[in-house]
Amino acid sequence: MATDQAHVPAAGELTESGERRRDFIYIATGAFAAVGAATVAWPLINQMNPSADVLALASIDVDLAAVQPGQAIKISWRGLPVFARNLTQAEQDAANKVPVASLRDPQTLAERTKEGHTNWLITLGVCTHLGCVPLGAGEGETKGDFGGYFCPCHGSQYDTAARIRSGPAPKNLEVPQYAFKSPTSVTIG
Amino acid sequence: MSFPWAKHYEPTTEVGKWIDSRLPLPRLIYDSVGAGYPVPKNLNYFYNFGVLAGVALVVQIITGIILAMHYTPNVGLAFNSVEHIMRDVNSGWMLRYMHAVGASFFFIVVYLHIFRGLYYGSYKPPREVLWLLGMVIYLLMMATGFMGYVLVWGQMSFWGATVITNLFSAIPVVGEAIHTWLLGGFSPDNATLNRFFSLHYLLPFVIFGVVILHVWALHIPGSNNPTGVDIKGPQDTVPFHPYYTAKDFFGLGVYFTLFAIVVFYLPNALGEPDNYIAANPLSTPAHIVPEWYYWPFYAILRAFTVNFLWVPAKLWGVLAMFSAILLLFFLPWLDKSPVRSNNYRPLSKLFFWVFVVDCLILGLCGGKPAAEPWLRISQFAAAYYFAHFLIILPIISRIERPLPLPKSISEAVLTNAGHSVEAARAAVAAVPQPAA
Numbered sequence: 173m174a175t176d177q178a179h180v181p182a183a184g185e186l187t188e189s190g191e192r193r194r195d196f197i198y199i200a201t202g203a204f205a206a207v208g209a210a211t212v213a214w215p216l217i218n219q220m221n222p223s224a225d226v227l228a229l230a231s232i233d234v235d236l237a238a239v240q241p242g243q244a245i246k247i248s249w250r251g252l253p254v255f256a257r258n259l260t261q262a263e264q265d266a267a268n269k270v271p272v273a274s275l276r277d278p279q280t281l282a283e284r285t286k287e288g289h290t291n292w293l294i295t296l297g298v299c300t301h302l303g304c305v306p307l308g309a310g311e312g313e314t315k316g317d318f319g320g321y322f323c324p325c326h327g328s329q330y331d332t333a334a335r336i337r338s339g340p341a342p343k344n345l346e347v348p349q350y351a352f353k354s355p356t357s358v359t360i361g
Numbered sequence: 362m363s364f365p366w367a368k369h370y371e372p373t374t375e376v377g378k379w380i381d382s383r384l385p386l387p388r389l390i391y392d393s394v395g396a397g398y399p400v401p402k403n404l405n406y407f408y409n410f411g412v413l414a415g416v417a418l419v420v421q422i423i424t425g426i427i428l429a430m431h432y433t434p435n436v437g438l439a440f441n442s443v444e445h446i447m448r449d450v451n452s453g454w455m456l457r458y459m460h461a462v463g464a465s466f467f468f469i470v471v472y473l474h475i476f477r478g479l480y481y482g483s484y485k486p487p488r489e490v491l492w493l494l495g496m497v498i499y500l501l502m503m504a505t506g507f508m509g510y511v512l513v514w515g516q517m518s519f520w521g522a523t524v525i526t527n528l529f530s531a532i533p534v535v536g537e538a539i540h541t542w543l544l545g546g547f548s549p550d551n552a553t554l555n556r557f558f559s560l561h562y563l564l565p566f567v568i569f570g571v572v573i574l575h576v577w578a579l580h581i582p583g584s585n586n587p588t589g590v591d592i593k594g595p596q597d598t599v600p601f602h603p604y605y606t607a608k609d610f611f612g613l614g615v616y617f618t619l620f621a622i623v624v625f626y627l628p629n630a631l632g633e634p635d636n637y638i639a640a641n642p643l644s645t646p647a648h649i650v651p652e653w654y655y656w657p658f659y660a661i662l663r664a665f666t667v668n669f670l671w672v673p674a675k676l677w678g679v680l681a682m683f684s685a686i687l688l689l690f691f692l693p694w695l696d697k698s699p700v701r702s703n704n705y706r707p708l709s710k711l712f713f714w715v716f717v718v719d720c721l722i723l724g725l726c727g728g729k730p731a732a733e734p735w736l737r738i739s740q741f742a743a744a745y746y747f748a749h750f751l752i753i754l755p756i757i758s759r760i761e762r763p764l765p766l767p768k769s770i771s772e773a774v775l776t777n778a779g780h781s782v783e784a785a786r787a788a789v790a791a792v793p794q795p796a797a
Contacts, residue, residue: 217542220556222541226552251549252642253642302528303527304520304524304649324730325731326731340666341675342673
């Protein structure tokens, strides 16, 4: 090292801004070490992302024939609950009467159901606040002040179209991808 | 701290000399907790809680390693394997309750430890790093306690895991990706339980590592004391051993007595009955609450119920909850008063106790359902929590006129014992001073 420091670089060894060509070797070595460390770190992080079996999400067929107007069923899909509710005429009217512009997450009932099947409200049973299952789908459970769902965790209330009306949740209950195969049978996913 | 009057380690046996010249571990112990570590002689019982916290950590590690010998981190088996521990494993019921109650006791002790530091100004120069390391330990404890509670895979475990991991989904843009990464799926499932087990095993050893740094950082300036006055000479200190080892062992006896009473007679008093119901991903219990030691922060989280300033209520709650803890990291720079102990700060002392009451109110609200009047109360209490650190403390430290401080620890001790100040000063003067 001592001899290296004593070495006075000749004019040709320096760039115009006064760096030695050898300085680039330090940068290149450091850069390769950083790339190498990142390459090793990424699989260590990525192993925690959903594995192939979790990602292989099957869609499910649900038979709705037994669900009477005013009733709802809970279906397990992707480990999450899905509510399928057969709305009564009164519930549909109540949902359509709400001025859409006044909602936190403005959507009409028609936008949340399928053409010709407006009595079927199919949503994830996952509160959009912190993920609890709202009450209201089961027999005798409280439906909250707006006749839809009530989340017991932090008090979010949803109306008959499962739209957020009060409490901390930011969004309406999510409508998953689904399609009717027959008037009483749907494929979710 | 090696005060000039600290005793020096002298190996007496041949074996001792042999070891000391190769790896001086006995010397390290002697200088850390032996006669080589002089400590202020006026420490009261609030100074026992550091040692108690260390013992609580060791109890958790030992019982935890044993429980892991019989526990199965799989959603199909986890809940039943805990019952297997309770019914079949020899003394398993006791070890399980020791671990569960031990977590509560660990937090009780650490909360008293933290509030001791707040009252006596133990976070002030030159002990800022000691305080910061303590806060890191506290964060790690909360993460560890949360993941341990999930392992039982009861209803509270499952829905606690759902809610807490969902906190991260409130982060704009990357939130959902982080949420999915933490869970290893789209809802808490086997992947989640499995990794929480691995991390619940790892983190206590990380805590242990930070505790070593914490104790090291303590030993550089030495312990603070109830007067907050610096050590002036040997008359202010006594060697750690035997004076404080004996006192700490007495405190430990009291602690273990209380611990045993709860483990044997009230093992479920601090827990939630719903966690004796196996996890059901299709139904949330009507009244879900976290463990009591998270209640104050849980109350802050859900105090935010309306969107404002273009930020949704959900994100406000998450930001407020995390900043309520992060704020403590900045405490040494928010309270600029040069006087450490609240014993000599009348205004600060008053607001310290208001703050304690505020924390208790927040804790009470956090344990109640998310309904009125608890939401309204927690909104005021949360606002006061932030005002205490960001407004009240900085103002007090500027305008307050502290009481006269004692000239030394010895003077304070002797005055308290009923002597006059003059007699105390005479007694202090009578003690030979170390050669400068």
